[in-house]
Amino acid sequence: MSATTRTTSSWADSAENAANGSSARPVKPAYVPPHLRNRSLAPAEPPSMVANANERGLGNNWGSSSNFNKPEFGAGRQGYGSGGGGGFNNRGGGGVVREHGGRREVNPFENDVDESLSEQENTGINFDAYDDIPVETSGENVPPPVNTFAEIDLGDALNQNIQRCKYVKPTPVQRYAIPISLAGRDLMACAQTGSGKTAAFCFPIISGILREQYAQRPRVARTAYPLALILSPTRELSCQIHDEAKKFSYQTGVKVVVAYGGAPITQQLRELERGVDILVATPGRLVDLLERARVSLQMIRYLALDEADRMLDMGFEPQIRKIVEQMDMPPPGMRQTLLFSATFPKEIQRLASDFLASYIFLAVGRVGSSTDLISQRVEYVLESDKRSHLMDLLHAQRENDVNGKQGLTLVFVETKKGADALEHCLCVNGFPATCIHGDRTQQEREQALRSFKTGNTPILVATDVAARGLDIPRVAHVVNFDLPNDIDDYVHRIGRTGRAGKMGLATAFFNDSNLSMAKPLADLMQEANQEVPAWLTRYAARTPYGSSRNKRTGGARFGGRDVRKETSYNKGTDYYGGAGGGGGYGVPASYGGGYGQGVTSAWD
């Protein structure tokens, strides 16, 4: 942070300020960039004018930069569907190339070309960053890894799509997970954010469906019988997986359908009636479809849970148990089950074993850790200073933008109301922002995400609905405006940058309301070779150790551990394994989102 910024204070400063009662500062009427602060004159463009322009949905150039000249705020708030590709399931738009199941199959790669990003992005993956990555596998008869896609028999059609995706060689998690899955084994796989887990579970499923001659599916009017089910915790992530799976299965004849809440069910029902091999869904909408008998799980051969630890925590577990254990899905052993996440608490590993048969545990990278590709900073910022401090960061970012192609900034807050308020504050101060949270309509959510991805609105304020899985290549900076209460949530949030071998920056605002995060944050940063500020180390030393699920083992470079190796398996209360630290993590007393009393969950 620049020395000119007034809002950042050292730990000692803040203690002094608190003693002087200076934390209760008057609310500032409007943001003034650092270089204008010592002038007595009003800013060049009065904030009220900016606000009016925003409300009318007029252009806002974010200062002098002309790069972001089509902000979505204003327009984004006032109804959708008129331009900009609004509307449900309207993510396509590519050219029609082939008859498919009586309908024309849209070319899912067309959009990549339009965005002129994919080639550079995917071939630009920095595999050197993964070369010395630690890998642990356990379980019986673990199939060996491969080094190239050519070594694996995925089939011509799928191989062609891998080329179309411009994937030159498999990422480490793919090198291990694909042969394991192709061998028909159940898998619990843990690999760092942005390391290619989606393809790691999609390729074997598509290839398996293509290879096997499955028995004729029942012909019951209006009931769909998918062969594979992929569950994910948020609507946007399900849509993303669907889009990816459609690319991977292009021109193979494998049919992928997505079902998620908030969108009209009729359109999804129509899609299902046309036939489905792979169903990607959020749990709530799937339960609805099952109860209406519009989907049967009787023919399921593959079950994949993305963000599996989230899917099995207290928030989702009952729904997942209902889907997997209480409907008509074949039991473990009769289906293949693949669980993937970047974090895998022991407690969740134990739960997950109910869904698996003789599984292989795979850990690529330090489990539950962040990747070294993300530069992590933590700054002490008083609650009352957070907004102006954020605007200082955004302002400095724009000033440092040399080539006019500034990256996107994702700002995480704790509550839905907080997201709305911060979005509004940024907009009226001339920073083009939009927001995404569970109280916005699905149309608004999709529009906000689209506007962010295209760079029209380069700042997205989000609750944890955007914390997991979303793959947005140009996210250069993640700001934890409000730190989460759970270190795993922090890992997933910052993982929205530094993806596919690229570098990223993550900044966290810390103050006395985040005491329980001091120790896990300091440990995590140390593990990832980041500079830990002295004041954070002092806070960490003062934090009681043992009451929090965030408790981590000290100094283990590779903390990924198969819970079956623990002597306390089935009766222990540790949270995470540790390769050398002893101990582990505290019991997750409030596992399931980590929200304090009175705070509504940010999840769907």
Ligand SMILES: Nc1ncnc2c1ncn2[C@@H]1O[C@H](COP(=O)(O)OP(=O)(O)OP(=O)(O)O)[C@@H](O)[C@H]1O
């Ligand atoms: N073999 C590959 N070569 C090049 N790029 C790849 C390869 N595999 C995946 N990618 C790209 O890497 C990016 C991240 O992949 P993905 O979204 O699957 O990560 P993830 O591990 O699921 O992340 P998260 O934990 O955040 O969900 C995507 O843009 C994807 O297209």
